[in-house]
Amino acid sequence: VVNFVLGFYMKFKKIAIIGVGLIGGSFGMCIKKKRIASEVMGIGRNLSRLNKAVKLRAIDRATIDMKEGVKGADIVFISVPVKTIPVIVKKILPFLKKGCIITDAGSTKAEILKEIEKMLSKNINFVAGHPIAGSENQGAGNARPDLFKNAFCVLTPGKRINKSALKQIINIWKRCGAKIMVMDPKEHDRILSATSHIPHIAAIALMHVFSDLAGIKKEAKLLIGGGFRDTTRIAASSAEMWKDIFETNSIEVLKALTEFKRKITKIESLIKNKDFDRLNKILKHAKEVREAL
Amino acid sequence: VVNFVLGFYMKFKKIAIIGVGLIGGSFGMCIKKKRIASEVMGIGRNLSRLNKAVKLRAIDRATIDMKEGVKGADIVFISVPVKTIPVIVKKILPFLKKGCIITDAGSTKAEILKEIEKMLSKNINFVAGHPIAGSENQGAGNARPDLFKNAFCVLTPGKRINKSALKQIINIWKRCGAKIMVMDPKEHDRILSATSHIPHIAAIALMHVFSDLAGIKKEAKLLIGGGFRDTTRIAASSAEMWKDIFETNSIEVLKALTEFKRKITKIESLIKNKDFDRLNKILKHAKEVREAL
Numbered sequence: 001v002v003n004f005v006l007g008f009y010m011k012f013k014k015i016a017i018i019g020v021g022l023i024g025g026s027f028g029m030c031i032k033k034k035r036i037a038s039e040v041m042g043i044g045r046n047l048s049r050l051n052k053a054v055k056l057r058a059i060d061r062a063t064i065d066m067k068e069g070v071k072g073a074d075i076v077f078i079s080v081p082v083k084t085i086p087v088i089v090k091k092i093l094p095f096l097k098k099g100c101i102i103t104d105a106g107s108t109k110a111e112i113l114k115e116i117e118k119m120l121s122k123n124i125n126f127v128a129g130h131p132i133a134g135s136e137n138q139g140a141g142n143a144r145p146d147l148f149k150n151a152f153c154v155l156t157p158g159k160r161i162n163k164s165a166l167k168q169i170i171n172i173w174k175r176c177g178a179k180i181m182v183m184d185p186k187e188h189d190r191i192l193s194a195t196s197h198i199p200h201i202a203a204i205a206l207m208h209v210f211s212d213l214a215g216i217k218k219e220a221k222l223l224i225g226g227g228f229r230d231t232t233r234i235a236a237s238s239a240e241m242w243k244d245i246f247e248t249n250s251i252e253v254l255k256a257l258t259e260f261k262r263k264i265t266k267i268e269s270l271i272k273n274k275d276f277d278r279l280n281k282i283l284k285h286a287k288e289v290r291e292a293l
Numbered sequence: 294v295v296n297f298v299l300g301f302y303m304k305f306k307k308i309a310i311i312g313v314g315l316i317g318g319s320f321g322m323c324i325k326k327k328r329i330a331s332e333v334m335g336i337g338r339n340l341s342r343l344n345k346a347v348k349l350r351a352i353d354r355a356t357i358d359m360k361e362g363v364k365g366a367d368i369v370f371i372s373v374p375v376k377t378i379p380v381i382v383k384k385i386l387p388f389l390k391k392g393c394i395i396t397d398a399g400s401t402k403a404e405i406l407k408e409i410e411k412m413l414s415k416n417i418n419f420v421a422g423h424p425i426a427g428s429e430n431q432g433a434g435n436a437r438p439d440l441f442k443n444a445f446c447v448l449t450p451g452k453r454i455n456k457s458a459l460k461q462i463i464n465i466w467k468r469c470g471a472k473i474m475v476m477d478p479k480e481h482d483r484i485l486s487a488t489s490h491i492p493h494i495a496a497i498a499l500m501h502v503f504s505d506l507a508g509i510k511k512e513a514k515l516l517i518g519g520g521f522r523d524t525t526r527i528a529a530s531s532a533e534m535w536k537d538i539f540e541t542n543s544i545e546v547l548k549a550l551t552e553f554k555r556k557i558t559k560i561e562s563l564i565k566n567k568d569f570d571r572l573n574k575i576l577k578h579a580k581e582v583r584e585a586l
Contacts, residue, residue: 195513
């Protein structure tokens with residue numbers, strides 16, 4: 001294998017992935033497929049699950065020993081529930097080699113970036129990232145090497161960012177087929193509250209309304225169409241992961257939730273007041289915006 | 294073709310379909326494929342669209358003349374926005390042959406059943422129906438003969454139902470592969486408010502929150518994942534159709550909307566009070582119920 005040392009075709013000696021699920025596993029598959037690193041080490045808590053990820057060619061080797069796992073790594077990719085990311089950074093810092101770049105796939109950025117920046121020494125870089133490629137289908141079993149192809153990957157560097165580190169992480173994501181967006185972490189969290197976090201709360205609330213009804217009307221479970229299935233699909237996502245998202249982005253989520261409730265209340269009052277012409281306009285506007293996506 | 298006159302293999306001379314869209318077109322395709330009628334007549338407002346439906350083998354012949362279209366029909370299937378159903382019934386009544394069965398595919402049942410029952414003479418039967426097979430993909434171009442296969446079709450006969458007429462409509466749907474549920478119209482409307490109408494309002498409200506944000510943050514349009522796409526897919530449905538659903542089921546929709554807002558407010562207060570353990574339980578319950586579907 002030709003090993004270009006600089007620029008786009010740079011090849012790393014070792015990339016460590018902490019958390020080999022859908023995102024971590026797909027990242028590993030992509031690194032291996034594109035030969036971005038000579039070795040992909042997978043780190044997790046469950047060795048038998050990790051060994052399955054080895055069989056799936058998501059990682060080359062597996063360990064549950066954090067120290068051994070990150071030893072000598074050029075890049076450490078952390079893909080675990082958001083609140084656990086800074087905890088892991090703290091744990092691994094003493095074992096990282098000089099110049100190591102830590103990056104992550106956390107769904108919220110401002111709070112953890114602030115926390116992690118406090119811990120870093122000069123020799124270790126952190127590039128905060130969020131590939132928009134999650135799904136309710138969790139686990140390395142659902143991973144695929146092209147998961148990030150044409151997906152957006154948002155990078156939210158802090159003020160202390162090392163430009164070379166940022167460039168290297170950008171290059172890796174580009175080689176995985178992702179489209180890069182560099183953005184302020186607070187901006188990211190604000191936008192994602194509307195495009196991801198509030199839709200999730202809506203799906204959860206819909207499931208609870210449904211669950212209450214299904215408890216007294218057994219037929220409800222049968223009278224479900226494609227609309228309900230689509231709208232509530234994300235409610236099957238990891239509770240642990242989403243709890244962390246709401247906890248680390250509570251201010252933006254609460255703001256967006258106020259907006260969402262305002263829209264619901266508007267629709268409610270139009271139905272109450274039998275103003276179906278204006279309701280029709282609201283439905284049409286939503287249809288136009290949705291079709292334009 | 295062997296023409297069994299009675300029971301399951303009964304074959305009709307003429308079935309008229311008023312409104313040849315996704316549902317009407319799929320119904321026609323199925324009638325033709327299963328040879329349930331010798332002739333399928335399509336009736337609509339736009340002759341060129343109807344002629345396309347002929348080419349797609351959704352109907353045998355097309356007309357925009359209601360009188361000509363329903364003349365001699367054994368069955369008239371009405372698949373138009375809910376509020377237009379009683380209007381059409383009123384229009385066609387003078388032209389129907391004795392013993393004709395009218396049936397429909399309206400998404401709400403109690404209000405229109407009440408309205409239509411008032412108009413009927415002894416010689417004409419109405420069997421209210423709702424095949425749960427709609428989608429945001431409208432038009433006969435999206436129709437397919439197996440759309441109703443394994444889908445539930447709810448029939449909501451009123452007190453004056455003619456049992457033979459009900460049996461005949463049940464047989465037709467069964468031959469289309471649908472699973473039949475016979476149910477009180479008010480029960481239907483109550484259940485569907487939770488499984489269909491409130492999810493639709495949630496999707497519409499999410500699109501409006503998104504549209505407001507996208508107006509000031511252009512990046513929002515790019516930072517959309519599969520979750521948002523799924524949750525808001527139904528917002529692209531026909532505004533006219535949905536306006537009618539909310540108008541004809543306003544009482545149940547408002548009740549369910551109150552429940553939905555209560556759930557949203559509960560989640561909001563848990564985030565405000567940083568009670569993420571209880572939020573986690575709410576997320577887990579939703580996940581369990583969703584996964585069991």
